[in-house]
Amino acid sequence: MQVRSLPKVSSKRHRWTKDEEEYFKSIIEGRHYRDIAKLMINKFGYEFKPEQLRKKAYDLGIKTGLDGGFKKGHLKNSAEIGSESTNRDGYVIVKVAHPNIWEHKHRMIYEKANGKIPKGHYLLFADKNKLNVSLDNLILVSNRELLIMNQYNLIHDNKELTITGLNIAKLIIQISEVKRR
Template sequence: MKQKTIDWLRETVPGKPWKEVYKLYQETFPDELRKLSYIKTVCYKNGITNGLNGQFKKNRVPWNKGMKGWYAPGSERTWFQKGQSSPNERTIGSEYDSAGYLLVKIKNEGSRYDKWRPKHILVWEKANGPVPEGHVVIFLDGNHKNFNLDNLACIPRGIHAILNRSQLRSDNADITKVRITQAELKRAIKEATRHD
């Protein structure tokens, strides 16, 4: 870019939004076909800034001051009434797939994580009680749709990490069980040798 143009940018850019600068640039230099991104790069390399960061200046009044509670006329027809539920609200017991895991709605109140629980954990807990702290329930054959109790195992998070890190998972449940034992043994050896 020519020095004359850079000097023009030095004078013009401060205090103006980039779109306005670009419009003025096109009017002033109609024969120079440059994109706004190029002009911004030239300004950046030459230490030219518009000084605008999108923040309100001190004592500047926002456009919506005093409009609390304002709404477009007619929009009140679509407001929820007290006690009314959303038409797409799912009932307790509903299921949906989230990233390959089936979730079951267990209650209507609370956050999303309070309302929905993974189905495989619910199946395991129904037979065995709550999942112990620091443990996870896994699918032994890797099939996230196989909720057979024989296909679910509750293992410590540390063993789970070893299975993932060492790629010991298998689509055969029996092989995965053996590899869990292998991971537990590996962990026990590591613990025993740490104290030597």
């Protein structure tokens, strides 16, 4: 069996100069390693990587003073109550309380006008636009009605067609109940 030797890897390790170490010690306090790396690159022209700097700080027994946590009294989400945003599903949400309590705007609007949404019911956007949270664009549907509307593709971009689709779904439910009797 013939054994091949591996090529030699050149290990050009950076040897820190006294100036680099002193400058590093003077700028580390209160900074992130990525920011320190930029300062070091600007000063010395050598590309210092954040991991390299983290190891050097460990070797020197020094720390940035940053622990990655929030200071006492700091609000993680500092948005004001009443602020609006869009969540990852595309719904408009409103901040209602601290520290981080948000509610769907369309639900708030509907419930303000009509009371609590009954269990087993959902709000449907008549024009399929989740950003159109006006009361006349919100339709309350039962779980069963929604199931049928989805099953028969009765939800449309056009509000009138969606309302017609809901009426068709109600008719299908009535027909199936009559057949059961």
